[in-house]
Amino acid sequence: MNLILDIIDISTPVILLNDIDARQIGVLEGDRVTITRIKSKHTIAAPVSITKTLTSQGTATVSLGTNNALDGEKGDEIEIRAASRPSSIAFIRKKMDGGKFTREETAAIISDMSSNVLSPSEITAYITAAYINGLDMDEVEFLTREMVASGEQITFSKKPVVDKHSIGGVPGNKITLLVVPIIASAGLLIPKTSSRAITGAGGTADLMEALAPVAFSASEIKTMTEKAGGVIVWGGSTNIAPADDMIVTYEYPLKIDARGQMLASIMAKKLAVGSDTCVIDIPIGPGTKIPDEAEGRILANELITLGNRLGIRVECAVTFGGSPIGRNIGVNLEVSEALSILEGKRGANSLVQKSVAIAGIALEMTGKSGSGTGSDAAYDQIKKGKALKKMLDIIEIQGGDPKVKSTDFPVGEHTFVVPAASDGYVVSIKNQALISIARTAGSPVDHGAGLHLHKKPGEYVKRGEPLLTIYAERGWRLTRAVEEARTTYPVLVEGMLLERISSNR
Amino acid sequence: MNLILDIIDISTPVILLNDIDARQIGVLEGDRVTITRIKSKHTIAAPVSITKTLTSQGTATVSLGTNNALDGEKGDEIEIRAASRPSSIAFIRKKMDGGKFTREETAAIISDMSSNVLSPSEITAYITAAYINGLDMDEVEFLTREMVASGEQITFSKKPVVDKHSIGGVPGNKITLLVVPIIASAGLLIPKTSSRAITGAGGTADLMEALAPVAFSASEIKTMTEKAGGVIVWGGSTNIAPADDMIVTYEYPLKIDARGQMLASIMAKKLAVGSDTCVIDIPIGPGTKIPDEAEGRILANELITLGNRLGIRVECAVTFGGSPIGRNIGVNLEVSEALSILEGKRGANSLVQKSVAIAGIALEMTGKSGSGTGSDAAYDQIKKGKALKKMLDIIEIQGGDPKVKSTDFPVGEHTFVVPAASDGYVVSIKNQALISIARTAGSPVDHGAGLHLHKKPGEYVKRGEPLLTIYAERGWRLTRAVEEARTTYPVLVEGMLLERISSNR
Incomplete structure (x- = not known):
């Protein structure tokens, strides 16, 4: 059936049809249609919404978000047809009925999710079903690999490539600002992507942004890491494992953090940046994501197993998460606290000890330090001023001011x-x-x-x-x-x- | 924070904020906000979507669907604040984690669903969780009662009030066009609401619409039923158990038909129209919803149990659903086939036998016929022309032509x-x-x-x-x-x- 195109100014994927046209075409709310722009033969497929009043007969209204691929203009003639449902919906149903995903099924779901072929409700159904019925280690591995395949990947010619990750929930956990320069100053590569605060007071990306820009492409991350040894960038701005960011966005309103999804989410970012060596900090205690040590050990084993399957050596550190790391919470307060320790000033013991412990594990895993000496070696990098110098290099290469000092960050009046x-x-x-x-x-x-x-x-x-x-x-x-x-x-x-x-x- | 209101022309509930404003307010995609129109103090609460480009800083864009309750105009000054999540989301999480709904929790979910407080994705999470983890008979009863409470209800002073229902899946199942006039012609009340075809070739409401208007309010249904003894109207046009229609719409894209939801869906429509006696036709066989007799008996027992809890006497007839009922499929063809039987012409045995069997059960349940004689008594109503006369009364009271004949329905050329x-x-x-x-x-x-x-x-x-x-x-x-x-x-x-x-x- 041929209709006239109208475009509305929102990004959410929307195709609106008048209910009389929808009946003629033979589609109901949520059914798929293909729209072909007659002039250019561009075609898109997506689920429809049906309205009695807001779109008149003869018109199909699409959102800017949907029109991106169609590349149409208001008033264009378009052909609209009922289309079959994507097979990924049947795979989601399979998980709802307790089934297990194959690699191909996982690929279809992630691909249809990324290209807006699945509606927000269908993505939520996937997330809910995977949460309730769970994902086993095969399915988690498939998911991790498909999330990586959904975006750009970095490969370094030099090895090893180190990464670190902290499971969230502890306020003031600014250790990345210390761990990355320590590791890079020891001659290792560490292309660290981090996140902004979702429910916290400041994510590592929020902190780093007070020192330098944090939004870079995958190729910029590669070049900068090769030059400076390390970077601290915002993962959300890159096209690295974008399907992961999408799933996290859909999990957020339901406040779920399914274990399989969490494992895949952590490891996809590491695999995509080409990391082969990874230290994971698992804080335990009230208010963190992991209530006790027993649960921390289970998570650690799962991360190590998944790492093995992906060719990444993983070690985990179960840490005390019962009170804040350091004494400051908030962007400038935390940045200042971290820099002052790099500058050799006396600082909160919890912050120094945790940072050198995590960095020390990476030094030992990569053979930079002997067994049991990593933590001291890491502390040495601070004491000798090497970590500070490296941090200023990193700030500079990301476009920040390399003369910055810990005293440059004013608190609110x-x-x-x-x-x-x-x-x-x-x-x-x-x-x-x-x-x-x-x-x-x-x-x-x-x-x-x-x-x-x-x-x-x-x-x-x-x-x-x-x-x-x-x-x-x-x-x-x-x-x-x-x-x-x-x-x-x-x-x-x-x-x-x-x-x-x-x-x- | 104060912003300026903009309104876009779609019905889907939408509140769009610029990402800088959203960060200032402290909300992420899917978080709740309240919007207060300064001029009138009207306030609404709903989840937000966040955009970088489509809504400029200082503006909140809402859809017509969302603006209905706010009653604002483009350019109005509004105050926007972060709001807490409705407790219904925690109840949905409870079901995701295998819990059981209380009556109050069910009420909160149905109420928040009906008033657009829950987003489409959250409603899908509810449906998916209820499908996977199931609803027990208590939960089904709560759901049925809350769906009834979500809309208008009819109470008749005269008893009994009969209803019938056919579980779907069999083509040509036009028996309602015979059963309703037979029952009404025997002096019983039967306010029958029916549906349009979703995936079939013609629902009862589609067929009846070829004979008379089918869209009426609850009070019109009551008045017409009291006058004519029966009606055949479209349930989707009334405000009867609207939450049920909403759930069915959300189930459709996933092609799920959860048992608990199906039971509640059937019985809510019966309870809301004041029915106390109900015959349910359960067709079994390939292509129907119920594959075999054993499954048919289980469903029958569940319907009877739920009916008991709601004060509705239910009897079920397990019927052969392996081939079409009658010989015609399609609106005019089916209407003509049904009318010709009422007119006393020789017609398809499967259609006549099934119709009088179902009507006969209702006649026996209400004492209009003795045990074992209902089917013959029902057939008598056809043979004596009483059912035809009653059908013409029903057509007339709904605004159709009471002189209509089975030969008035042309087929396509x-x-x-x-x-x-x-x-x-x-x-x-x-x-x-x-x-x-x-x-x-x-x-x-x-x-x-x-x-x-x-x-x-x-x-x-x-x-x-x-x-x-x-x-x-x-x-x-x-x-x-x-x-x-x-x-x-x-x-x-x-x-x-x-x-x-x-x-x-």
């Missing part, structure tokens, strides 16, 4: 000090409450927003001494963050009165 | 007779192939399109005698339907040569 309400030892810190306060104060959008922890668990505090300083760039954000801190008690001092209830308030 | 390729008995008929040919010929949109079966299983045919006539209103549709019939062999004669393969063709 609106501040509030939360004092201890009683004498005592700090007994616990609520990671999620701290992250939430930092976000309320403006992190990660406002670079000067965040918080500084004066006391961490085990430290003694006197009544009235500062526990926590909150920084914000805008007064109203500070007000809200302070209110939140007053009700969530993020830092608990033993013997602290949590609530006073009286009849006459 | 383009016809093709498929002859038998050899002598022999008809051994099988492929229901799905017949439906597909009828749809290709134009059913149900072209009322004159369809097909007539000259021979059914067990009948003898000589080579060259007609097996099947295909009717179409448009030549190109006939050509395609004939091509399809040549390759799918919908009517098989024993000893028929299916394919000739030679090297020199």
